[in-house]
Amino acid sequence: MQQLVSQLGINWELLLSQAVNFALLLIVLRIFVYKPVLKLLHDRRDKIEGGLVKADEADRRLHEVDVIGKEKIKEAEVSAMGILKKTEADAKELEAKLLAVAKQHEDEAMKSATVRLRAQEDESRRASEREAAQLVRAAIERTVELSPNAIDDALIARAVQDVKKSA
Secondary structure (H helix, E strand, O other): OHHHHHHHOOOHHHHHHHHHHHHHHHHHHHHHHHHHHHHHHHHHHHHHHHHHHHHHHHHHHHHHHHHHHHHHHHHHHHHHHHHHHHHHHHHHHHHHHHHHHHHHHHHHHHHHHHHHHHHHHHHHHHHHHHHHHHHHHHHHHHHHOOOHHHOOHHHHHHHHHHHHHHO
């Protein structure tokens, strides 16, 4: 076997020193390179797993927030509908009150107009009576041919009453 090794050109001392050097290199690389790289890989895997867990939690929370948001929107819509209904009811109530006030003002205006109309009728009646009295006085003056001062006011009043009865 030594002959085979020598024919191949293998030097045992050199091979053994290279094997020791390789073992030392493996130990040094394992301590200074492999362990830190392995630790770095484990740390990165942990970060990624943590990120995935956080992403799942964020998705779950986002879904919860979305559900809560939809509930709040529904509550707001219900509240808005309630406010609209209340506003409509208040508007109808206000409209009824305003109509009642307008009706009251209209009635008062009608009463006032009626009072004014009656006052005007009374005034025109009095004016007509005065005119009638003057006409009667003028007629009596012509028929009696007396002075206007001598005509009795009672006679004039009676004539006016007769005119009222006939009218």
